[in-house]
Amino acid sequence: MTANQRGADGHRLDRRDVLVGGLSALGGLAAGAAGGMGVARSGAAPAPAATGEGPTTVQLAEHQRRAFHGEHQLGIMDPPQAHGVWVAMDLVPGADVTTLQRLMRIWTQDIAQLMAGQAPYADFEPEMTATTASLTVTVGIGPRVLGLRGVTAPRPAWLGPLPAFPKIDRLEPHWSGGDLLLQICADSPITVSHAQWVLTKEARTIATVRWVQRGFRQGHGVTNPGETMRNLFGQVDGTVNPVRGQDDAVVWCGSSAPRWLQGGTTMVLRRIAMNLETWEEADPLTRDTSLGRRQTDGSPLTGRAETDAPDLAATNGLGLPVIDEFSHVRRAMPDAKGLADRFLRRPYNYDDPPAPGRLTNAGLLFVAYQAELEQFLAVQRRLAEADLLNTWTTPIGSAVFAIPRGCREGEVLAQDLWA
Amino acid sequence: MTANQRGADGHRLDRRDVLVGGLSALGGLAAGAAGGMGVARSGAAPAPAATGEGPTTVQLAEHQRRAFHGEHQLGIMDPPQAHGVWVAMDLVPGADVTTLQRLMRIWTQDIAQLMAGQAPYADFEPEMTATTASLTVTVGIGPRVLGLRGVTAPRPAWLGPLPAFPKIDRLEPHWSGGDLLLQICADSPITVSHAQWVLTKEARTIATVRWVQRGFRQGHGVTNPGETMRNLFGQVDGTVNPVRGQDDAVVWCGSSAPRWLQGGTTMVLRRIAMNLETWEEADPLTRDTSLGRRQTDGSPLTGRAETDAPDLAATNGLGLPVIDEFSHVRRAMPDAKGLADRFLRRPYNYDDPPAPGRLTNAGLLFVAYQAELEQFLAVQRRLAEADLLNTWTTPIGSAVFAIPRGCREGEVLAQDLWA
Numbered sequence: 001m002t003a004n005q006r007g008a009d010g011h012r013l014d015r016r017d018v019l020v021g022g023l024s025a026l027g028g029l030a031a032g033a034a035g036g037m038g039v040a041r042s043g044a045a046p047a048p049a050a051t052g053e054g055p056t057t058v059q060l061a062e063h064q065r066r067a068f069h070g071e072h073q074l075g076i077m078d079p080p081q082a083h084g085v086w087v088a089m090d091l092v093p094g095a096d097v098t099t100l101q102r103l104m105r106i107w108t109q110d111i112a113q114l115m116a117g118q119a120p121y122a123d124f125e126p127e128m129t130a131t132t133a134s135l136t137v138t139v140g141i142g143p144r145v146l147g148l149r150g151v152t153a154p155r156p157a158w159l160g161p162l163p164a165f166p167k168i169d170r171l172e173p174h175w176s177g178g179d180l181l182l183q184i185c186a187d188s189p190i191t192v193s194h195a196q197w198v199l200t201k202e203a204r205t206i207a208t209v210r211w212v213q214r215g216f217r218q219g220h221g222v223t224n225p226g227e228t229m230r231n232l233f234g235q236v237d238g239t240v241n242p243v244r245g246q247d248d249a250v251v252w253c254g255s256s257a258p259r260w261l262q263g264g265t266t267m268v269l270r271r272i273a274m275n276l277e278t279w280e281e282a283d284p285l286t287r288d289t290s291l292g293r294r295q296t297d298g299s300p301l302t303g304r305a306e307t308d309a310p311d312l313a314a315t316n317g318l319g320l321p322v323i324d325e326f327s328h329v330r331r332a333m334p335d336a337k338g339l340a341d342r343f344l345r346r347p348y349n350y351d352d353p354p355a356p357g358r359l360t361n362a363g364l365l366f367v368a369y370q371a372e373l374e375q376f377l378a379v380q381r382r383l384a385e386a387d388l389l390n391t392w393t394t395p396i397g398s399a400v401f402a403i404p405r406g407c408r409e410g411e412v413l414a415q416d417l418w419a
Numbered sequence: 420m421t422a423n424q425r426g427a428d429g430h431r432l433d434r435r436d437v438l439v440g441g442l443s444a445l446g447g448l449a450a451g452a453a454g455g456m457g458v459a460r461s462g463a464a465p466a467p468a469a470t471g472e473g474p475t476t477v478q479l480a481e482h483q484r485r486a487f488h489g490e491h492q493l494g495i496m497d498p499p500q501a502h503g504v505w506v507a508m509d510l511v512p513g514a515d516v517t518t519l520q521r522l523m524r525i526w527t528q529d530i531a532q533l534m535a536g537q538a539p540y541a542d543f544e545p546e547m548t549a550t551t552a553s554l555t556v557t558v559g560i561g562p563r564v565l566g567l568r569g570v571t572a573p574r575p576a577w578l579g580p581l582p583a584f585p586k587i588d589r590l591e592p593h594w595s596g597g598d599l600l601l602q603i604c605a606d607s608p609i610t611v612s613h614a615q616w617v618l619t620k621e622a623r624t625i626a627t628v629r630w631v632q633r634g635f636r637q638g639h640g641v642t643n644p645g646e647t648m649r650n651l652f653g654q655v656d657g658t659v660n661p662v663r664g665q666d667d668a669v670v671w672c673g674s675s676a677p678r679w680l681q682g683g684t685t686m687v688l689r690r691i692a693m694n695l696e697t698w699e700e701a702d703p704l705t706r707d708t709s710l711g712r713r714q715t716d717g718s719p720l721t722g723r724a725e726t727d728a729p730d731l732a733a734t735n736g737l738g739l740p741v742i743d744e745f746s747h748v749r750r751a752m753p754d755a756k757g758l759a760d761r762f763l764r765r766p767y768n769y770d771d772p773p774a775p776g777r778l779t780n781a782g783l784l785f786v787a788y789q790a791e792l793e794q795f796l797a798v799q800r801r802l803a804e805a806d807l808l809n810t811w812t813t814p815i816g817s818a819v820f821a822i823p824r825g826c827r828e829g830e831v832l833a834q835d836l837w838a
Contacts, residue, residue: 064641082608124699125649125714127649127715128653131637131642133638133641186638187638187641188637188638189768190635190636190637190648190651191641193651193768193770193781194651197651197781200778200779201695201696201778209773209778211772212772213772214772216608218550218607218609219501219502219552219605219606219608219610219638220638220641221606221639222550222552222606222639222640223607229609230547232609232612232613232616233544234544234613276616280620284543295544295546296546297546349608351612351615353632359616359619359620359628360616360619
């Protein structure tokens with residue numbers, strides 16, 4: 001379905017005519033006479049940026065664009081935006097590599113345009129596209145795609161559901177799995193919604209929506225740049241993270257990975273319910289002990305500032321460890337040199353309407369990126385085995401995706417899968 | 420339950436001890452030794468603003484505070500913030516005026532503190548309170564409150580469900596009604612979530628959550644100040660609105676209202692589903708004709724700029740009206756001089772996870788404020804009778820609340836109800 005076909009389709013207006021009288025012709029003439037706006041949309045509608053309208057908005061928007069083309073997909077090591085949505089889609093039965101190619105060609109073109117503030121071919125609200133608000137769209141590949149007829153790349157052994165963590169997991173199928181992932185992040189929730197609508201409707205003949213999860217961090221422009229966000233327990237969340245340009249090997253797959261993943265990464269999305277109602281019963285000492293950091297400012301219990309490295313060897317006057325043996329910080333802390341158990345955290349909060357009789361339905365979309373899934377798993381196994389914070393948190397969704405490398409001009413996302 | 424009682428309650432930690440070993444005593448000592456943080460919380464925890472921590476954040480925060488005390492409640496004629504949540508609560512069976520007084524005393528104090536960036540008595544995440552992000556909390560009174568034993572004010576005839584609009588309404592009970600309303604708006608979604616948690620948990624022995632609706636406008640700081648927001652159809656939404664200081668009588672109840680409402684207002688919240696999937700089939704001409712304004716810039720079809728007044732008398736060369744007889748703009752436009760059918764629109768978008776098999780679940784939280792409910796109803800009756808936009812929109816929730824006047828220092832919200 002193209003914009004032209006839709007432009008010529010008067011079905012809805014016709015139906016409405018039956019209800020309120022024959023107005024479409026009158027309305028059409030009226031609007032045409034009023035300002036010459038009744039021009040049929042043809043091909044890709046130009047964004048206001050290209051028409052010279054609203055120069056102030058355009059100036060603002062130009063500072064809020066991130067470049068789509070490059071070695072890596074964005075939405076990963078670049079600074080996290082205020083809002084995000086994660087959409088998992090399942091390919092229709094009978095899909096093969098041709099289906100995948102078609103979808104990836106459409107998404108590649110649409111994402112490049114949306115991130116540049118230009119309206120894609122089937123975008124009928126180009127005015128909303130003009131506000132890019134640092135939009136990034138990241139595309140992920142789920143396990144079933146590697147088994148499609150005509151896909152030549154072999155499926156990596158790690159690409160599938162995580163191993164079960166029976167002590168903590170209470171996974172709900174409707175928050176788990178998926179053939180394809182769209183991660184859409186921007187500093188305006190309207191920009192996120194609009195990109196979500198354009199990209200899912202473009203896919204609808206090929207794929208169905210499996211789940212949608214929306215999340216948020218601190219409001220854009222409300223806190224100081226670079227300030228670490230807080231989760232809904234009040235904890236500073238995401239202090240220790242690989243730094244772009246310095247720790248790239250932690251995140252991006254290198255030459256030992258299959259070609260389609262070199263420059264890409266692996267992604268885990270865990271939906272972690274956080275029980276505010278029992279967390280409230282924990283006093284400050286319990287909270288800080290469980291985390292190993294102070295809720296007040298995120299500093300480790302052995303340090304003064306958020307960025308101080310926790311000193312796991314420090315003991316108090318009784319010879320007991322200052323940072324508890326079962327605190328989250330100690331259990332999560334890398335204990336090997338090199339990459340073995342480091343990864344990138346890019347979490348977002350969620351706060352959905354509560355079930356009947358409950359006060360809240362809140363938690364964290366825990367998004368982790370790492371060159372090899374094992375980097376995440378090494379930590380996850382320790383946390384699943386024992387972490388004081390598990391008292392108040394429950395993983396209820398889990399999904400793993402492969403994130404292909406970025407695109408150069410003329411390339412298509414994930415094209416190595418069939419090349 | 421006070422903060423002190425909770426601070427002394429080691430139940431959760433005790434339970435955890437059974438799972439991972441007797442750690443609470445060790446952890447306690449360790450944390451105490453590390454930085455003297457193990458101080459029991461006593462009374463109202465001071466916000467970081469009061470402790471001298473994080474001066475930069477505090478400076479930023481001070482520009483983002485709105486004053487709670489005043490003639491009117493905030494969140495109405497003051498500039499709309501980027502994010503909002505509407506929470507309806509139902510009083511427990513057997514509630515009487517004492518119950519109401521208790522709740523209103525708690526909320527009055529808590530709201531004043533939250534808006535000032537100070538942690539209320541039972542706020543265990545004071546760090547999150549420090550980021551006020553222009554927080555406002557607006558309290559509304561539903562019909563059943565006026566019937567509570569001991570409430571002396573009579574129930575106004577208009578305070579109840581709206582009249583039915585059978586041509587358009589498909590109301591769902593779980594989005595409708597309610598005894599009490601909290602409208603919580605701020606420029607950070609975390610601030611909204613935190614205030615929601617504090618205020619609903621403070622009420623939980625007295626009231627249960629009936630429904631929660633979250634909404635958003637353009638991201639804070641992403642568009643130009645004063646720019647009208649767009650809804651998810653792409654339409655500029657909310658151009659014509661009363662101006663504070665100039666049109667106050669449109670919104671605030673005057674001396675003809677019951678005393679408890681003088682300086683207050685009436686509020687309607689309609690949850691309006693917007694069908695993006697059929698809207699997509701409407702071409703630009705159909706869209707602009709249905710609205711009576713251009714989607715591109717919000718200008719009326721008879722004008723050039725968004726703020727130009729629509730000229731309903733204008734005709735084209737064939738003598739037909741430029742602004743269609745059944746366009747939204749014409750049907751919604753005040754046709755009387757004075758206040759008779761003007762009101763304040765303060766809408767927010769919503770975009771929730773879609774039902775299985777659907778692509779979207781989007782719409783508008785249409786929030787209207789007016790001195791007399793009839794101002795809204797006069798327009799609503801015309802729109803419900805015929806409005807081209809009804810083709811793509813469906814009201815699925817509806818609630819009416821009375822908004823008491825604002826508080827001076829020492830007063831309690833809604834105190835005229837029992838005084």
